[in-house]
Every structure is written in structure tokens, then in C-alpha cells.
Amino acid sequence: MRHMPAIGNTLRPACCSIAALSAFILLSFPLSGADIPTAPYDSSRTSWNNSEAHLTSANVNPSGFGKLFVRNLDGWVYAQPLYLQNLAIPDHGTPNVVFVCTANNTVYAFDADNPAIAAPYWSTNLGAPDTTASTSTSPNSEPSLGIISTPVIVRSSSTLYVAFRLVRCALTMLRT
Amino acid sequence: MNASRDAAGSFTKNLPPLVVNGKVYVGNFSSQLIVYGLLSGVGTGPVTMSLNSTTNPSAYNQALTLTANVSPPGATGTVLFMDGPTSLGSATVTSGTATLAGVSLTAGSHSLSAVYSGDSIYAGGTASLTQSVSMAAPAITWAAPAAITFGGALSSVQLNATASVPGTFAYSPAAGTVLAVGNGQSLSVTFTPTDTMDYKTASATTTINVNPAPAPASGVNLVVTKVLSRTGGSIVIQLTIANTGGMTAAVVSLTSVKIGTAAATPLPQSLGAIPGGGSIVATFTVPGSVGASGAASTLTVSGSYSGGSFNSSARITLP
DSSP states (O other): OOOOSOOEEEEOOOOSSBEEEEEEEEOOOOOOTTOBOSTTSSTTOOOOOTTOOSOOTTTOSTTTEEEEEEEEOSSOOOSOOEEESSOOOTTSOSOOEEEEEOTTSEEEEEESSOTTOOSOSEEEEOOOBBOSOOOTTOSSOOSOBSOOSOOEEEGGGTEEEEEEEEOOSSOBOOOO | OOOEEETTEEEEOSSOOEEETTEEEEEOTTSEEEEEEEOTTTTSOSOEEEEEESSSSEETTOOEEEEEEEESTTOOSEEEEEETTEEEEEEEOBTTEEEEEEEOOOSEEEEEEEEEOOOSSSOOEEEEEEEEEEOBOOOEEOOOOOOEETTOBOOTTTOOOEESSSEEEEEESOTTOBOOSEEEEEEEEEEEESOTTTBOOEEEEEEEEEEOOOOOTTSOOEEEEEEEEEETTEEEEEEEEEEOSSSOEEEEEEEEEEETTEEOBSOSEEEEEEOTTOEEEEEEEEEGGGOOTTOEEEEEEEEEETTEEEEEEEEEEOO
């Protein structure tokens, strides 16, 4: 595993047994124009990347568009992946990087373009997730509920904010 | 959650996938991140790459230029050049080529690779080669020394080779040796570099002329030269008694050898006869307690031969 040029990982203290927590992780991000730092896509919640010009109705078709590669993770993904363009990675230049989080409380940073770089540039696990929240009403019967919301990246302060849930003992408390 | 089943995995949720720069990133409930996009070189297959070095094998300190070719030539982006896990630098792909000049590698076998970043149209790729780098030969400079007169021992005046890199010199004959009379006598040196990983050992030779000494009126002239060293708590004194005269010195004997007031052992030493133009080496020891390394002192030598005696005194610095 490679490490980001990072590097703080500060957790807000929890006073309960099962806790929803938030963390901010300090990374080193230069400014870039094609970033997708929040869900869905921008602070206006448009769900639309209006600067996407490569995919068109002409080239997205069965012969020209398809699966490029897959990255295996340690848990289910509820959160929208996020994207930073031209992120400085030691010994790897300035590749585009996609950030993805799992319900197992792990945050990954993968090369967004190169199938040959399968290992994440960086990853961190924030602790054992809450596994007691599954209910009969849950359509997915989630095995764990760690990170289930999309983080936010503030590139100007080199920070990734992420909310997650931990298991401490038998009592559950939710907090945002 | 509004979950639904689709081809990306067991379930996806209602948050949209990430669409950016020609790719679609989808996380799923099968613990995967799946990346969709325009297939490489639509209709022409994936990118192909090759990596070449200007010189292979090369020598240490020899600058190399690495060239990565990416096909189709319309591919854009950057190529990162790696030496194993270490980055050598990156270069932009222009017309299907990325070039990194001025690459300097240590001696040995190197697994070099070029990693193409990919772009919005073409997927990334890699190419590799094994670069063999041999050790470099240090340059030894050693001019032929000026002629010496018989009786004078070799010293740093004659044994003064230099090398292009740091290291140590071992001369043959060694310093302190008194050469016989004659022209074109060979001197050699073996150089061992400090950096034995990247540089080879090297050797060089030169020649020296040894002129006969003018014979004194008596026909016998004994000249004493010394080499001092400290070994095992003792100071070792190696004396060379050369007869620079034209007649044989018979029954030569050393009767006194001292550093300061400390007498060397064993004494006396009978050296026998030393013919004109010849020499004999005798070795003595003095306890190391006579003085610390670097201390100044004096070495006095007295001896006799049939029909005469000889004495020598010199300022010395204790080894």
C-alpha cells in the first residue's frame, strides 16, 4: 500500500459505545478544475457534471464503451466516489485519483485511469464499523454500517471530511 | 435505500455514479469499485507500449536516455519512468513518444519500467526492460618519476599515483624499498576504490631509473634508511643498510638502535657482508610505550664494519 502525502487523522472523541463519528483527514491537494469533491457532484447538488465532454451520445455505445477495470474493496459502497484531478503522489507524478469509502470504514485513494496500478495510492481504516444496525426493514440487510454517506473534500485546505460509525460495546447512539 | 439490482454488482443505491473525464466510477454492494469508460482505442485494441534505452548494457556514470513509445500515437498524458519502486522522472507523451534524458544508474541490473497514465480515450499501460550497468574503471594518473641515486629509498615522491575517484593505493615495491642500480625498473600500483559497488579496482605501472652513487674515497659508504610502523603495541623499525660504495663492507653489524633513549631489540645484529651496490634489511622493535602516535622523537643507529663504523640520526614522528 502506498501512502498519501498526508497526514493527519483526527477523530472527534466519542463518549458512547456505538458512535457515529466524523473525521477529517489532512491530505495535500493542489487546486484543480475538474474535481468532484462532494455528492452529488457539487454544492448545488445538481447530480450533473456539466463539464464532462468526453462521453457523448455518439461514443457511448456497446462497441466503444464498457468496463475498464475493477478494484476490490473491503466492504460495501454506499457513498459516491469522489475525484481529484492531477493530485501529486510521491513517486507517481500527478495522476487523477478517485476516492472511495466502504461500509467497513475504509477510505481508499486509487489511480483513476491506469488499470496497471491496482494497489491504492493510500488507504486508511477508521475502526470496526457498527454491525448491529441491520433490521428487517432494511432492503439491503447491510452487514455493517461504517461509512454510508459521501465524504467531502476541501482541496483548498487539503482535507477530506468523512462521517462513520464505530462499535464500542452494546449501546447505539447516532449523531451527525 | 431504494436499492436495486444491476450488472455492477448485487445492489447499487440511489446516489449517482461518478462521471468525470470520460469515465464512470461505480461502487457496489459486492465490495467493488468498477470503472467504465471508452474502450481503449475504440475499435483498434488497447494501447501497446515499448521501452528503450540508448545504451544497454551501459557503464556507471554513463547518462542514458529512456524512450517510451505509446501506440496509438494519438494517446496523450504522461509516462512515469521507474527504477524498481523508485521514480526516475516523468515525461509528456508527444506523438506517441515520451523521453527521459540524463538518467544515471548505479552499477548492477535494473528493472526499469514506463507507466503510461492513460487519458480520457486510452487506458494506461506499462512497458519494461532490464538495464545492465557495469562498474566503471577509475582513471589512474602516474607520471614516470625522476631518476634517483642508489641508496635512496622509494617514498611518496616517486609513489605518487592519483585516481579519478577516492580510494587507496598499494605500491609494489612498497615505500622504503631501496632499489638496485639500473634503468627502467618497474613500479606498479593497485588502486582499490572506496565505492566498490560502482567502480572496479585498477592498476598502473611506470618505470624508474636508479643511478649508481659516486664511490667514496674509502670504497665503502653505508647509508641507513628507515620505515616505521606500529604493530601489536610495539613500534617496528625496518632499517635498510645500503652500501653505495664500490667495495664490499665486510662483517657489518648493528650495535645500537634507539628511539629517544629506548633501545630496540634484538641487538646487536650481525648482517654479514654488503657488497658495493647492495643492501640488507634488518628489523627491530621498541615498546609502543616509548611515545604516542604522532609524537616527535629521534632515531639513532650505530654500527660497524670491517675497517670502520657508521652512525645515523634522524628526527622522526612516531607512527
